[in-house]
Amino acid sequence: MTLDGPTPREGAALLGPAGRDILRAIEAARDFLAAHSEEELLERVGDTIEEVPAVEHLSKEVFQASYGGRKAGPPDDILTGLGHFFITEQRRLYLDCTGGHYQMTWGYRHPVLCAALAEAERLGIVWDAHSNIPGATVKSLSYRLVELCNPGVEGLDRCDATGVDGPDRLNTVLLGICTGSVACSTALKIMLARHRERTTEPPVVITLEGNYHGTDIFAQSMRGMWPGLIDGAEFVNLEPNDLPAAEAAFRRYGSRVMGFMCEPVMMNREAILVEGDYMRRIRELCDEADALLAVDEIQTGFWEPGCFHFKRWGITPDLVICGKGMAAGIHPLSAVIYRRPLDVLAQYDSISTNGNAPLAAYVALHSIDMIEGDAERIAAAARATEAMAAAVAEEFPDRVKAVHGSGHLTGLKFHRVEDALRLHQRCVERGVWVRAHAYHEGHSTVLCKFALTAGPRAIEFLGERYRDLLAQG
């Protein structure tokens, strides 16, 4: 069958009057990145790449101010990228030390994932479908997530129902959602529904100070936004790793606690690592209070050999939330993996129309397979990142107070906020794309979360840059 439709217009025409020039610049940047080795690119980080034509790029005048709208100066947004490098509209080459916005698991345009996309099209795998008919790749990804959360359980890798039984196993998947915010709100709604089943007392959610579980109003209320808006629930924020405070909170609220929610590495609060001992005790406290334990693995889930950080703790949460890099940035896709007795929501209680996407799920399967196949190299890069950060901290103890995080997710915590901001600014000026947490009282950390493509050379390069720039005072 052939499909009717208008004669397609040239893509350039869709980008406005300068479209042809813009696409030419993207292609030239693509060719530049493809033609150079990692070492050659590292040597040119921060340079203006003359091989890319200078053209007039689109402004962000119509953008919301917080997204760069009405910002003075020429636009300097992304042209294209490859792995952990990107080139901007002002033709500058950057080393991307944050995996895009922490979601580009394999960096930009990884050839294996590009090939998977092309193969999916050749095979006829559809982009999306009605969520009642999710397709083989979505179903397969669901089994894969259950398999990853229940290591060693027979049968799950065969995509059959063997091994999914049992009320204590993480054996149920809600994959019909796109963004992490919807995944977090799903977990919270499950907690709420479960709480309502067992008591009429107003619920208490216990979280960590500096939590970020997305942009849903309930999740935002948990971090102190919209005070007074939600008065049927109480939010208690604890300092991470402070066990006496956790014990006191559970003692105080008892059966009112509907659940505890945290991310393993607080990428929204200076990359603070939540310790295994702490989480093991939290598990016990949740059990004693008959409360649920939800772990937000949106940042950590796919940045770990073997996937999912919670497995290091030797406990099983009631709900595991993942998203961000699950489909390596190709399309938003997130999931909540939970125990069967918690399967209490109806379809329209929690859904994103684009959630059950067969194409994105196909790419996610490839990405997970790559993470497993590359586990040794990923583990080595995690160790190298930690060692690099530790060496920088040791060399500049008057400025660096501590190394935060774990593995790929690291933060250099500074004594003074100005030092963190200065290092961040100098890094970006020199083409090293790191981020800083310095916009909240007491925050003074430079963050890094390399894509999994980054190896020893890129990590060493970042360490050298940190040292050079800190040595400048």
Ligand SMILES: Cc1ncc(COP(=O)(O)O)c(C=O)c1O
């Ligand atoms: C820990 C954590 N939870 C939830 C979210 C929300 O995810 P999304 O931006 O996909 O809605 C994020 C996003 O940064 C996150 O880091």
